[in-house]
Amino acid sequence: MGQTKSRFRQFTDEQWERIEPLLPSNEGRQGHRFRDNRKVVEGIIYRYRAGIPWRDLPSEEFGAWQTVWKRHARYARDGTWDRILHVILADADAAGKIDWNVSDDATICRAHQHSTNTTRPEQDTGGRVESKNRPFRDCEPAGHGIGRSRGGLTTKIHSAVDGRGRPLANVITGGQRNDGAMLAEVLADIHVPRHGKGRPRTRPDAVIADKAYSSGTIRRQLRSRGIAAVIPEKSDTIAARERRGSRGGRPPKLDTGLYKDRNVVERSFALAKQWRALATRYDKLAITYRAAVTLCAILTWLRRLGDTP
Template identity: 75%
Template sequence: MRSTGSRYRVFTDEQWQRIEPLLPSNQGRRGHPFGEHRRVVEGIAFRYRTGIPWRDLPREQFGPWQTVWKRHRRYAADGTWDRVLAHVLAEADAAGMIDWAVSVDATIARARQHATNTTRPDQDTGAGSNHKKLPLTEVEPPGHGIGRSRGGLTTKIHHAVDGRGRPLATIVTGGQRNDGAVLAQVLAEIHVPRPGPGAARTRPEAVIADRAYATGVIRTELRRRRIRAVIPDKKDQIAARQRRGSRGGRPPAFDEQAYRGRNVVERYFALAKQWRGLATRYDKLAITYRAAVTICAILTWLRA
C-alpha cells in the first residue's frame, strides 16, 4: 500500500490498528476484493474534515474518488460504522471510562443546495416501507432528513453524550423536528455491549437536558425507565403552578449542580463541527451524512 502523507491522515497508526480488524473482510465477497482499506477510509474522513467535493479528493493520496464514495455508501447502508462504534464503546465501558450521566441536545446544520437537489423535504422517499427489517439508522428517512426551519433547508443532529462529552448515540432528522419529540428515539439508540455474558447496557443513570425537553410525557417516560431527569422547568410551567397555589402540586426535583455539566454536549458539537462536511451538509442521503457523524464519534473515543 502506498503511504498516505501525514497531512492527509485523520487516524493515527495506533487508532487504525484498533478499528481495522472490525471492518468487513474480503472473504466470501464477489467481484474485486476490498483493497487498501486504510487509504479509502482515510479518504472518507478527509473529505468530511475538509468539506471538499468527492471529485476533488487527491487521487495520488486516496485513489479514485468513485472507490472512496462507493465504500462509504456501502458502509453507511450495512451499519459498519455503528458496529465499530459499539465495539469501541464496549471497550470503554469495560475500562470504566463511560460517565453514565448522559446529556442530550440537538444542533442544526445548513443543507447546501447540492444536498437538496433530490426528493423534496415534505415528500416521502418510500425507503421505510421497503426496509422494515433494517434498523432505523440504516434506512433512508422520509425527505432524506432535510426539513424547512428558520434557517431554510436544514438537518438536525440529535446527540446523547456521556458525562465527559463523548457521543453515545446519534439521530439525524429534518431541521424542523422538535428536540423533545426525538428524545425517546435517541435514548433507544444507546446500546453498549458487554465484553462477556450479559445484556448490553441501554439505560443511563441520568438524562441532563435543557428546557426544550421539559414535558410531562418525557418526565413520565424517564421515571418509568428509572432514569433520573435533570431538566429545568419552563417559565410558563412555573408560573402556571404558582397561580394554582396548593393545587399546583410540587415542582419536579431538579439537581442544579448536575445541570451545570450539561454544556459537555455543546462542547462536543463545537468539536464535531470543526469538520466542514458536518457543519454544512453536502450529502443527498441522510444515512451517508449520519455515517460521517459516526466516524467523528469513533475518533473522539479513540482519542480518549
C-alpha cells in the same frame, strides 16, 4: 505514540490497528478483496473535514475518488461504523470509562443546495435512520432528513453524549423537528454491548437536558425507565403551578450541580462541526451523512481514551 499525523492522516498506527480488524474484508463476496483500507478511510475523513466535492479528493493521497465514495456508501448501508462504535463503547464500558450521566441536545446544520436536489416531501417526518430489525439500506427516511425551518432547508443532529462529551448516539432528522419529541428516539439508539454474557446497556443513570425537554411526558418516560431527569422547568410552567397554589403540586427536583455539566454536549457539537461537511450538509442521503457523524464519533472516542497524547 504512532506515526506523526499529517493533514491527510488522522489515525495513529495504534488507533488504526484497533479498528482495521473490524472492517469488512469483502472476502467470499463478488468482486475483489478490499485493498488499501486505511487509505480509503482516511479519504472519507479528509473529504468531510475539508468539505470538498468527492471528485476533488487528492488521488495521489487517497486513490480514485469513486472507490472512496463507494466504500463510504457501502459502509453507511451495512452499518459498519455503528458496529465499530459499539465495539469501542463495549471496551470503554468494561474498563469503567463511560460516564452514564448523559447529556442530550440537538444542533442545526444548513443543507447545501447539492444535498437538496432530490425528490422529497416538503417536510421531513423525522424518525430513526436505522433500525435493529431491518437492513440499514432500507431505512432512508422519506424526506432524507432534510426539513424546512426558520433557517431554510436544514438537517438536525440529535445527539446523546456521556458525561465527558463523547457521543453515544446520533439521530438525523429534518431541521424543523422538535428536540423534546425526539428524545425517546435518541435514547433508543444508545446500545452498548457487554463483554461476555449480559444484555447490552441501553439505560443512562441520568439525562441532562435544557428547557426544550421540559414536559410532563418526558419526565414520566424517564421515570418509568428509572432514569433521573436533570431538566429545568420552563418559566410558564412555573408560573402556572404557582397560580394554582397548593393544587399546583411540588416542583420537580433539579440537581443543579449535575446540570452545570450539560454544556459537554455543546462542546461535542463544536468539535464535530470542525468537519466542514458536517457543519454544512452536502450529502443527498441521510444514511451517508449519519455515517460520517458516527465516524467522527469513533475518532473522538479513540482520541479521548488515551490513544493519543
